[in-house]
Amino acid sequence: MKRAVAIKRWSRRAATAAFCCLAAGALAEPLTLSLPLECEPGRSCFVQTYVAHEEQAKPRDYRCGARTYSRHDGTDFRVADIPAMRRGVNVLATAAGTVVRMRDGVSDGDVLEGQRERVRGVECGNGVVIAHGDGWETQYCHMANGSLRVGAGERVEAGAVLGKLGLSGMTEFPHLHFTVRQAGRVVDPFAFGAAEGSCGGGAFLWRPDLREALAYRERELLNFGFASAPVGMQDIEAGVEPPGHEPGALVAYVRLIGLQKGDRLRLVLRGPDDGIVADHEPDPLTSDKAQQMLFVGARRPPQGGPRGRYSAEIAVRHEGRIVLEQTFSRTF
Numbered sequence: 001m002k003r004a005v006a007i008k009r010w011s012r013r014a015a016t017a018a019f020c021c022l023a024a025g026a027l028a029e030p031l032t033l034s035l036p037l038e039c040e041p042g043r044s045c046f047v048q049t050y051v052a053h054e055e056q057a058k059p060r061d062y063r064c065g066a067r068t069y070s071r072h073d074g075t076d077f078r079v080a081d082i083p084a085m086r087r088g089v090n091v092l093a094t095a096a097g098t099v100v101r102m103r104d105g106v107s108d109g110d111v112l113e114g115q116r117e118r119v120r121g122v123e124c125g126n127g128v129v130i131a132h133g134d135g136w137e138t139q140y141c142h143m144a145n146g147s148l149r150v151g152a153g154e155r156v157e158a159g160a161v162l163g164k165l166g167l168s169g170m171t172e173f174p175h176l177h178f179t180v181r182q183a184g185r186v187v188d189p190f191a192f193g194a195a196e197g198s199c200g201g202g203a204f205l206w207r208p209d210l211r212e213a214l215a216y217r218e219r220e221l222l223n224f225g226f227a228s229a230p231v232g233m234q235d236i237e238a239g240v241e242p243p244g245h246e247p248g249a250l251v252a253y254v255r256l257i258g259l260q261k262g263d264r265l266r267l268v269l270r271g272p273d274d275g276i277v278a279d280h281e282p283d284p285l286t287s288d289k290a291q292q293m294l295f296v297g298a299r300r301p302p303q304g305g306p307r308g309r310y311s312a313e314i315a316v317r318h319e320g321r322i323v324l325e326q327t328f329s330r331t332f
């Protein structure tokens, strides 16, 4: 009996091996990728947009979620705001290879300044293309003007600094657009070789130790803090100055990414006695939102409000269930 079982197992393994070798004929050996940015995913950088899978009427990310848009051929890694970019974030080679193309000299912030026509033909901005052999290529876009450290023909190791994250080319916020190609075709590094329409199939090309850091997150809190006046999306992107000790008003704000149609957001500001100072719960979202901000606040009495620790609580509910929750606080 035991022997029969053993033979069965062996033959199953043989079948798998045959399948594997057949597949290897059609697909190249997978490339293993390290992070393209010197950052901590989920803390100091965030995946904003995944590769678009276009089999359905609506483009979907590799998990069949909405974290993508039509014809998006790469993965966007963003930092929280422009000050984070200004502190300097290195762009890194994801695998060893040879630089086959590079471009520097494209100015930063053209699109933000309303100069869209300036990026025509240079949508990638300052960028690098690295060939890794076996038809594999990686491309890095929107790097900072004057920051590129490598030249065409140069050999680089995984983790080599290519330059700095910037705002060049077709971009409205600081992020790295990272594309992987195999034999000229775009590959989703989260789902290499996934069957059409599968939600979560295919191979994870990132280093195995990045699996948790790069786990798919439906919604993420990108920014949160306090201000002394109402804030807009551009204020958050530019970096909000925290209020002084005697602010005329006290505002709590958040910016989230990956929100879904039907999400209910609620932001509550509490005073030092834990009493509610302000409470804002807008109508549920009527569409998916790549990013969304919210603030709540109250004017302080002329003689100044109570001193102490103020806290704010953001909660996102979907179909009655809490899907994201975070509290933050500050002493005034």
Ligand SMILES: [Zn+2]
Binding pocket: 049, 072, 074, 075, 076, 176, 177, 178
């Ligand atoms: Zn992109």
